[in-house]
Amino acid sequence: MTRTIAIGVFLLAALLPFGANAAEAVATFDIDKMTCAGCRYIVKQSMNSVEGVQDVEVSYRQRQAIVTYDDALTDPQAIAAASAANGYPATPVEDDQ
Numbered sequence: 001m002t003r004t005i006a007i008g009v010f011l012l013a014a015l016l017p018f019g020a021n022a023a024e025a026v027a028t029f030d031i032d033k034m035t036c037a038g039c040r041y042i043v044k045q046s047m048n049s050v051e052g053v054q055d056v057e058v059s060y061r062q063r064q065a066i067v068t069y070d071d072a073l074t075d076p077q078a079i080a081a082a083s084a085a086n087g088y089p090a091t092p093v094e095d096d097q
Contacts, residue, residue: 023070023071023072024054024068024069024070024071025068025069025070025071026066026067026068026069027066027067027069027076027079027092027093028064028065028066028067028092028093029064029065029066029067029076029079029080029083029090029091029092029093030063030064030090030091030093031043031058031063031064031065031083031088031089031090032063032088032089032090032091033087033088033089034060034063034088036060037060039060039088040058040059040060042086042087042088043056043058043065043083043086043088043090044056044057044058044065045086046082046083046085046086046088047065047067047079047082047083047090049082050069050074050078050079050082051073051074052069052070052071052072052073052074053067053068053069053070053074053079054068054069054070055067055068056068064093065083065090067079076092077092080092
């Protein structure tokens with residue numbers, strides 16, 4: 001009987017989707033120190049390096065980044081820190097928080 005229960009629990013766990021508590025979130029960041037269109041590449045790569053980041057769109061003209069991420073794996077502060085560590089301080093825009 002114990003074996004039957006263990007197999008049932010295993011099968012139930014296998015059927016549940018991974019990340020059931022995770023939610024996709026979007027944050028907008030103001031980016032400082034971008035002096036050329038090439039800077040957007042560094043910002044994008046920096047933010048994409050954070051575990052849980054799914055997509056990054058950077059606008060040199062608006063000096064902003066829009067980041068889609070898994071809020072179970074990361075948060076806006078970690079994403080901003082990755083950008084800042086590569087020379088481009090990022091500040092989350094409060095409307096998205």
